[in-house]
Amino acid sequence: MSVTMLFCFFLKKCRVPLLLLLTIISCAPSPTEWEPPEQLSEYGLFQGTGAIQKPAPNVIPYDLNTPLFSDYTAKYRFIKLPKDTQATYDPIQTFDLPIGTIIAKTFAYPHDMRDRSKGQHLLETRLLIHRPNGWIGLPYVWNKEQTDATLEIAGEILQTQWIHTDGQQRSNKYMIPNVNQCKQCHDQHGHLKPIGIRARHLNRDYPYDHGSMNQLTHWSQQGILENAPHPNNAPKLAVWNNPNAGTRNERARAYLEVNCAHCHAPEGRAWSAGLDLTASQTDPSLIGVFKTSTAAGAGTGGRDYDIVPGDPNASIFPYRIASTQPDVAMPELGRRLVHTEGLALIEQWIANMNTEK
Incomplete structure (x- = not known):
């Protein structure tokens, strides 16, 4: 979808004030440089429709020792590096990630937080993509059928509900950020950058299909991380609720x-x-x-x-x-x-x- 088409679409829907809309569009990627896919499925991050969040073979799932609180949503994180490239380990700062890296985070509400086997409702998948001119954040909103997600540069508010851990029904007006709001959290020295891809956040085990393994070790074995020490010699953040x-x-x-x-x-x-x-x-x-x-x-x-x-x-x-x-x-x-x-x-x-x- 072109910038002009986006302008007309959002004017018709009246989703945001004109001034905010113009600001968002001015910060969107120029169509002469790169047009982000309209549908999340076009990135090839997941097997099948993506509803079960099963990563494609070249996509690695990961988790953090202590995650950001996001209104009690379940979150699923993934990273995809271009073929034959590596991230460079750093003991303190965000790893140096090659151009073309895609970081994905999906937000969902389980239908019943006491029993995750009862299914969930996917809300959005946020992407951080490393372009030649820097990182860009893009929000994709899942459809009602849970078959795909559509790019929404202006963000959205979703009315949600679920059964909480105490057995009570809860509801929330869940806010999906616009592309400019991504920078409010990911702004480091004036540039948008990833936050979670740091040693102290990643230094933990993950339940991979082949068995549990430390994430730093797994990334090194998969050839996507160089110069990482043994996990015992890497920093590690505490788990806030353990x-x-x-x-x-x-x-x-x-x-x-x-x-x-x-x-x-x-x-x-x-x-x-x-x-x-x-x-x-x-x-x-x-x-x-x-x-x-x-x-x-x-x-x-x-x-x-x-x-x-x-x-x-x-x-x-x-x-x-x-x-x-x-x-x-x-x-x-x-x-x-x-x-x-x-x-x-x-x-x-x-x-x-x-x-x-």
């Missing part, structure tokens, strides 16, 4: 890194706030301890510091994590629901901090 996978401090710091540090870190778009929420940061003030917030008005909830050790009720962090109000909630994009379990972890972490200033 007490056996780290201390409360390690798990809380992992949670904050994954949910907040894409913006609140030296390379992030919110570095001006003076927070570095990466798990390796050791300066108490940079992780918010007795640090006055740059937020104004409703963003502080009348609280003075981001973190008051020993007192989560006086701390700004849990106040903002507990909110769904647009000018208060953090993260500000990617969720419409409160992550009750994640909030509890952060509150417990703050409550058990040393109370000396």
Whole structure:
């Protein structure tokens, strides 16, 4: 579909204000450079229709130690590198990925979270594609038949429902980002880049068809990763909800890194706030301890510091994590629901901090 056709289509549908629409189109790939496929199936990422999310032979599934909270959706991650190319290992930063790499993440709601065998409803598949002029993010929305997904550069809001783990029916107006909003989380020093393809996130086992294996080892054996050390010598982020996978401090710091540090870190778009929420940061003030917030008005909830050790009720962090109000909630994009379990972890972490200033 050409840019002109997209313009006419969205004017007809009146999905977004004209100014936003023009901004989105101006940031879309030029048709003289590359026209992204209209249908997800054209990429050849999945076997069959894609409904069961079974990757094609040249596509590798993966998972993260601690994933971003996305309104309780199930997520399926995949990576595809061009033939005969490799990613280059880095102990800290995102791996150096060759041009032509495709990273895919599918979001779905299980019909019943107590029993995943009852099926699920696929919502969207987001792609990050490494083009010669940089990375581009593209959202594809799954059809009602669950046979394919269609490119929606302006994003969409889906009315969803499911049975939650407590047996109660839940609903959500699930938000699919537009192409510009991808950069709000993936912006590193002004450039859109992947976040999860880092050693500390990937250093874990994955249940492949042939058996469980460490992902770094598997990628190396498959020939798509070079210079990776033995997993024992690679960094590893704690699993936020597994007490056996780290201390409360390690798990809380992992949670904050994954949910907040894409913006609140030296390379992030919110570095001006003076927070570095990466798990390796050791300066108490940079992780918010007795640090006055740059937020104004409703963003502080009348609280003075981001973190008051020993007192989560006086701390700004849990106040903002507990909110769904647009000018208060953090993260500000990617969720419409409160992550009750994640909030509890952060509150417990703050409550058990040393109370000396």
